Amino acid sequence: MxxxxxxxxxxxxxxxxxxxxxxxxxxxxxxxxxxxxxxxxxxxxxxxxxxxxxxTIRAQHEDRHRTHAQVVRLTTAPARLMYDPETSAERGSGRPVIAKWTAPDGSRHTETVRSAPATVRPGETFPVWTDRGGQLTQRPTDPTTxxxxxxxxxxxxxxxxxxxxxxxxxxxxxxxxxxxxxxxxxxxxxxxxxxxxxxxxx
The missing domain is CATH 1.10.287 (Helix Hairpins)
Known part of the structure; x- marks a missing residue:
């Protein structure tokens, strides 16, 4: 003006x-x-x-798959906050557990999952994200984010x-x-x- x-x-x-x-x-x-x-x-x-x-999101959804892991046993490590860099947010407390799951290619895996929900018990299941070979990965980026x-x-x-x-x-x-x-x-x-x-x- x-x-x-x-x-x-x-x-x-x-x-x-x-x-x-x-x-x-x-x-x-x-x-x-x-x-x-x-x-x-x-x-x-x-x-x-x-x-x-x-x-990027489409590529992540093509490569990453959601499956359910079953808790084999708990570990002695303390619970911690789960931080997801894809969403830049803390999603509550989690704990490391020994869990097993089946990959999209049919292979079976048993590894330590460090971001399991803090309330899970042996025998219970919780969702995890893996690549096509069954290796743990982050969940795909949220479209809103x-x-x-x-x-x-x-x-x-x-x-x-x-x-x-x-x-x-x-x-x-x-x-x-x-x-x-x-x-x-x-x-x-x-x-x-x-x-x-x-x-x-x-």
Whole structure:
């Protein structure tokens, strides 16, 4: 808004300098870029991130399989919090147990599972995620979490674009001010030390 008012103020002002008009146009251009270009770039970045996450999730669902493991025996290790990096959230307390399960390819596995629910007992089952060979893996990324990351990425890119535009505007204004001060110094130098004295031609 200040950019638009600046253009109207300087357009027919007899005291207008060329640098004043340039500064007003630069401010107007920066405003347009912040309102149109930055959100557009942010939206495209968010859409690209969401598409990339979608491909990753589809690949994870193709490679990772949910099955049920049966507790063989408990271990003496204490219970701990289960942290899932795919969802960036703690999912309650868990404990290591010796468990067995059947892989998608039919092979049988008996290993230590370090994130079993804390309340399981020998003979009970709980869900685990494995790859096609039966090796334990993290569960696939939650689509809601992926969409949240995509939105945050888009907002971050839009904010960064707006900051870059503002930085460029400030740099241009700084150069314009230097030119104004240089011209003012030159005018004072041309006026000479007798400026304002009677009979000095002022």
């Amino acid at each position: 200040r950019a638009v008012l600046g253009l109207r103020r300087w357009r027919h002002n007899p005291l207008r300098r060329r640098t004043d008009l340039v500064e007003a146009w630069v401010a107007f251009g920066a405003l347009v870029l912040m309102l149109l270009a930055a959100p557009s770039i942010g939206w495209m970045s968010g859409a690209a991130t969401d598409e990339a996450f979608g491909r 992926a969409r949240t990351h995509a939105v945050l990425a888009g907002l971050g890119v839009a904010a960064l674009g707006a900051l870059l535009v503002e930085a460029a505007r400030r740099l241009v204004v700084r150069q314009l001010n230097r030119r104004r001060y240089a011209r003012l110094d030159l005018a004072w130098a041309q006026a000479g030390p007798d400026w304002g004295r009677t009979g000095a031609g002022s």
